[in-house]
Amino acid sequence: LTETTPSRTQASALRDLARIVGELNVRVPPPTGHLRDATESRAIHGSALASVSPASTEEVSGVVRWCVRQGLAVVPRGGGTGYAAAAVPAGEAIVVCTDRLAGAGEVTPEAWRGTFPAGMTTSEVQRRCREAGLFFAPNPGSAESCFIGGNVATNAGGPRSFRYGQTRSWVTGLVVVLGDGRPVRLGGSARKNVETLDLVGLVCGSEGTLGVITEVTLRLQPAPEAELPLLALYADREAGLDALSSAMASGVVPAALEFLDGEALCAAAGTLPGGPAPDARFAVLAEALGSEATARFEASVLNEALAHGALSVRAPQVRRDVAALWRWRDGVSLAVTALRGGKLSEDITVPTERLGEALVAIDAIGLDAGVEVTSWGHAGDGNIHATVMVDHTNAAGLIAAEGAAHRFLEVPAKLGGAVSGEHGIGRVKLRAAATQLDRDVLAIQRAVKAVFDPSGMMNPWVKIPSGREGFAAGPGLTGGDPR
């Protein structure tokens, strides 16, 4: 026996995987694009033996079985837009891309239902729903690039989660390839189903640790006639927080209730819809959504609530202006990244009434660490994108930034929140999960994972701390600190 050289391993992987998915759909070594996600902006990237693109549940099953036999980790990959490095591989891993789990899906308008392949982008799902007069509410900022399978795997949120809940609330059925390669169908087309434990919900938000999602069935709603966002600008945080309280007490349930602090607002000032607002140091974005009559009524109530103490309230009325406002909001993350070339962005969640306290604590951490911080996010849900701006060519600065970002995760621990509201734990928050979460809860989660993934090959080192010494980092990533 000769010692297996990397090239022989690669060659045999290429040959075996090509038999399952076809030669064109195996990349050895994987393109760098398959080794990164949105944590690239904090300079994290990984490594893998190969990436493959199976085109069916059966092919996914074949790939997973092969990986388990070879003792290779399976790293499922959607659109690669995650902020937690859950799809960033490391070590002896195979990246399972879901981009070829494609096809038209099927929409049943009369029953408000749709079934889609995991590899369809969220914006394409939304478009197909709209064509049928229907509406898929969750709207993560990355909808143009992220996949519906990834939305389910992360239980993605976005602004409209405030009224509509996260992705999980809309999923009735899944096809999943388990960690031993068996495909199973969980749930189905029924809108209500309590015939088993909620295994559908368990897979939602599991970040690829329980299996590979190949198909998703969603319950939907009729498309709203009108979407009326309001952008209210304030001279300081206190005025903005007061207005948020007024909006919460207005009796209306906005589809979204967002905020931006002064730095985020400055970062995105160049494209602010309606022109510059030099005095504004806090913004609230609310959305009224529904029938024309309902949306107009609710927008007027929200406008009244938000106007109190505001510098101005901007209320776009025509479709083009409405779209421009949301494009601007979706671009905030990129605008903040552009300031220094990189950022470390968390998504801590606190009880909604403690939003103000959390923002003060985040600013204090930044001041203490000598780094520039900013926060924006989903105010109504208490979900804060606490962010450190970094120049990732500056190694010392990056270390200080990672330190500050790590301390952000102590804020929810103090205020009774969660270290992640929608991005997930992935690899970057694994240490925080290991140290902050209850030991019994961590032990339950590990045991539940083992039920779905007996060999432990499904996205190891992600989401679920191993329990050994509280935290085991797994093979290293390049750059950043995979906390």
Next chain:
Amino acid sequence: LTETTPSRTQASALRDLARIVGELNVRVPPPTGHLRDATESRAIHGSALASVSPASTEEVSGVVRWCVRQGLAVVPRGGGTGYAAAAVPAGEAIVVCTDRLAGAGEVTPEAWRGTFPAGMTTSEVQRRCREAGLFFAPNPGSAESCFIGGNVATNAGGPRSFRYGQTRSWVTGLVVVLGDGRPVRLGGSARKNVETLDLVGLVCGSEGTLGVITEVTLRLQPAPEAELPLLALYADREAGLDALSSAMASGVVPAALEFLDGEALCAAAGTLPGGPAPDARFAVLAEALGSEATARFEASVLNEALAHGALSVRAPQVRRDVAALWRWRDGVSLAVTALRGGKLSEDITVPTERLGEALVAIDAIGLDAGVEVTSWGHAGDGNIHATVMVDHTNAAGLIAAEGAAHRFLEVPAKLGGAVSGEHGIGRVKLRAAATQLDRDVLAIQRAVKAVFDPSGMMNPWVKIPSGREGFAAGPGLTGGDPR
């Protein structure tokens, strides 16, 4: 020893349990009321060694630990309103009543949140929310008697689940005593939380098989200003189904979209709000809910949709009449029971577009079995209370009825639905679950239960088929057929 003297087992149970919860809170033998739930109307009742009422999470923990040591099954009990016999004990069991898990709870109006003890009735939760200007949407018909802990344990639904989802959609945190007696806190006050696998969701709908729920944290919404139900009456099923399709296509999302067939309508005819409707053989009940302006607008759209082909549409406007209509709807189940003294009621779910096919199939089963059947339920969710009326003093009739009810459970299998949409599997649908569900899914569910309940003492014989020979019935119940 006289017959009324407790046996040695009973005496030692009484002594040990009294040490944990106090002598007044142990009943040996349990009162008959603790051995039954709403399946009493199909003549099912059970047996147990004792019932206890712990007053805190710690006391629950003590009781569960004691039960595990003694090898006695733990049967958690809420308000005892279940239709699946999930709280009906059998054999060597201790009933753990949650009625003394009481107290005021805590509502945080500015954050739209409430925390309540498991033993609070759902109507009391709803009342406390309303007092704070808030709204807990799920409204099972038994709200006056059922407990919020039981709602979570069954993932209860009700009419408003159509717009608002089931109980699970509103639960952010739980305190649960696991099968080994350890209390754990799952989730918390944050409205969004993906820091672990969705263990909160897993406990929702677990029917007491994973642990005893002692405290529930709910996200809430502002109370709607107006609730405007509409009752539309039709000469036949076809006209009613057409109207349901029109309502689904109207662009409005009703809070509820219910139906009653001719027999259910007849059973409840005596109290029909607005007076008798002798020609009506199908009814649709829709609800517009929201701000005054929104509810009026949506009620007018729904009225137009439902009026097409209707004999009449009744639209109560004042609070008293609105309440009377819902009281009537909540009373349908009792009215049907009253017809012959008993009923066997299922809650199968089919994809919404197949509701008509399902109703035809249910009627055919009744005709074939020579029993009287009727259906009503949550049309928008395809959730059908398929029911056989029985005189349970007639043994032969009861057997025929059980046979027909069992065949109802084949309808969702044929049409792609679920054997239970909201009542749960309990004991009465365990055989159907064992035979109809996928073997891999059943195996996963058993293994997940074992993680929470290693000794298997938490409500055995309920919800989760054992896997031995497909189905193991466990100790028998008295009366009925614990399928």
